Amino acid sequence: MNWTRRTVLIFLGFLCLGLTAQDNSVKITLIQMNDVYELLPLGNDRGGLARVATLRKQLEKENPNTYVFLAGDLISPSAVGTAKINGERLAGKQMIAAMNALGLDYMTFGNHEFDVDESQLLDRIAESKFHWISGNVYHRKMGHPFPGVAPRLIFNAGGKVNVGIFSLCLNQAQRDYVVYDNNLVQIARRDVKALREGGADIVIGFTHLSMAQDKMVGEEVAGIDLILGGHEHEAQSDTRYTPVFKADANAQTVYIHHLTYETATGNLNIDSKLKVIDGSIKDDPATLKVAKEWFDKAIKALGVDPNKAIVTPTEDLDGREASIRNGSTLLTRILADGMMEAGKAAKIQASIYNVGSIRVDDVLRKGTSLSEYDILRVLPFGGEHQWCEIRGDLLVKTLDQGLKNAGSGGYLQYDNITGSAGNWKLGGKSIKASSWYKITFSDYLLTGRETNLPYLKCEQGDCPGDSMKYGGTVGNIQEALVTGLKKAFP
Ligand SMILES: [Zn+2]
Incomplete structure (x- = not known):
């Protein structure tokens, strides 16, 4: 066997191996x-x-x-x-x-x-x-x-x-x-x-x-x-x-x-x-x-402009369910604050909403402008928020249940309320059982259909218990978010 032939055989051998491996x-x-x-x-x-x-x-x-x-x-x-x-x-x-x-x-x-x-x-x-x-x-x-x-x-x-x-x-x-x-x-x-x-x-x-x-x-x-x-x-x-x-x-x-x-x-x-x-x-x-x-087709039906920029946040806004159904985030606080702003004329003392209103389940990134369409992504169901007078004992019961609703859409977010079960404060002062408070609520919360909150019922003047009195409509909840965003990122 000469060198050339051996080289060819080795080469053929490699070729066969390659083909086999490929096959x-x-x-x-x-x-x-x-x-x-x-x-x-x-x-x-x-x-x-x-x-x-x-x-x-x-x-x-x-x-x-x-x-x-x-x-x-x-x-x-x-x-x-x-x-x-x-x-x-x-x-x-x-x-x-x-x-x-x-x-x-x-x-x-x-x-x-x-x-x-x-x-x-x-x-x-x-x-x-x-x-x-x-x-x-x-x-x-x-x-x-x-x-x-x-x-x-x-x-x-x-x-x-x-x-x-x-x-x-x-x-x-x-x-x-x-x-x-x-x-x-x-x-x-x-x-x-x-x-x-x-x-x-x-x-x-x-x-x-x-x-x-x-x-x-x-x-x-x-x-x-x-x-x-x-x-x-x-x-x-x-x-x-x-x-x-x-x-x-x-x-x-x-x-x-x-x-x-x-x-x-x-x-x-x-x-x-x-x-x-x-x-x-x-x-x-x-x-x-x-x-x-x-x-x-959908945008037309919804009547929003996806190209109209409203605000560009300079911080991330976390709307993921795992975050907002177990605690507050900048996004949930901005909405609660926007509701308070809208209620200034009615001398609202606090705002409360069910976090299930927020459906975006995503983080809105800082530096990316938000349009009318993004507001809808956050609050697709829209609706109004309305104020009621509520007695302190029912307010405490509601806040306690909000905590127990952690993980669900019935978890509550609020502004101007702090504390935890057994120690709730409004505007820094302990909530008194017999005192009355002016609160604006997301409208769904007043239907009595929210998770484990059947006693929170006060729709358009119809408040069956003796612990709530209907006040009136404060504004649209999507508009409240826009107000809150513009205030947070002027
Ligand atoms: Zn998922």
């Missing part, structure tokens, strides 16, 4: 979004579903085994979703239409899917051209799975690899038509076992849980390759055990996961990158058309 490896691309309520880019020019659609097409061109996942929270909350068209609220119809155009493949429940009524949710699922998956959410009457929702799912990528998906959702939204199984670890174990036995080579946890819950599932359940999660609204990852990833809300970023699976060895390599969605990505015309049509 045995399958590449899969996953695009991950979570917590998406907005159709179009936000004030900071991040997000926009037409851009995500373009990204999907680009990645699909590179690798036909490309799949788009949305890890929960799509149907609600959004200002656009509250618009009434043909007498019916959109309630997420616009998001399903846009996701159908974008080419979403897999969706799981987030807590906000249950903000809407049962019939609305069933309609939204029926309108979807993508798969819904949930392993722990049950329909109270129809059982499990919800109609149109798979309990878990296996799909085949490239004719060679089976990818199994299981899904879990946290039990934050309590609705009479929804039942949760909270044994997250147990369900994950059951589903991973079923998926592996069903032939899954790769198992993906597709969840809408807190990061702590995702980590717990990832640590305690063997056999999960990757967790695509949501709920936190800010991009984060944890790769100590099973890797967990979450992107920023409203498709301001998406995670792109490049998976390489070796069929011979079962070895899986995952390369995950966070991708910013901004103006550097062109709009996909078909998706943009759908998104814009719904947005324009």
Whole structure:
């Protein structure tokens, strides 16, 4: 054998090895979004579903085994979703239409899917051209799975690899038509076992849980390759055990996961990158058309101007439910203060509102101007605030219950009231049981329908008990927010 021939043989040998390795490896691309309520880019020019659609097409061109996942929270909350068209609220119809155009493949429940009524949710699922998956959410009457929702799912990528998906959702939204199984670890174990036995080579946890819950599932359940999660609204990852990833809300970023699976060895390599969605990505015309049509129709119905800047905050305004349903933030204080300002003429002593009025579930970033549309994003239900005289003992009872309502929309926010259970002060002075106080309340609080507050009832002069007297309308609550914002950021 001469040198030349040996060199050629070695070269051929390498070539064969390369080909073999290539034949045995399958590449899969996953695009991950979570917590998406907005159709179009936000004030900071991040997000926009037409851009995500373009990204999907680009990645699909590179690798036909490309799949788009949305890890929960799509149907609600959004200002656009509250618009009434043909007498019916959109309630997420616009998001399903846009996701159908974008080419979403897999969706799981987030807590906000249950903000809407049962019939609305069933309609939204029926309108979807993508798969819904949930392993722990049950329909109270129809059982499990919800109609149109798979309990878990296996799909085949490239004719060679089976990818199994299981899904879990946290039990934050309590609705009479929804039942949760909270044994997250147990369900994950059951589903991973079923998926592996069903032939899954790769198992993906597709969840809408807190990061702590995702980590717990990832640590305690063997056999999960990757967790695509949501709920936190800010991009984060944890790769100590099973890797967990979450992107920023409203498709301001998406995670792109490049998976390489070796069929011979079962070895899986995952390369995950966070991708910013901004103006550097062109709009996909078909998706943009759908998104814009719904947005324009809704904006017209709502009668707001999304381009009219009202104020540019110089500090972040935290409106995330986890923050505002358990304490006050600058945003909640600004609204309470705006209500007080509006009540000056009526000599209001304090303002109180149910924090469920604030639905934005997001952080409004400093330096980004807020428009009329953003005011609507914060307070989509609008309404008035009205003043009443209330006796001190009922006021104390109400404030005590507000604290007990922590975690729910019935948690109370206020201005000029301080203290805690057993020690409430108004204007720095202890509240006296027999004294009367002039307070402006969000109108929903006066309906008697707020969580555990049936005794707080005083609508338009109709105050059944002897502890409240109706005063009058102070103003619109959205206007109160504008007043508060202009005062805070002159
Ligand atoms: Zn959520």
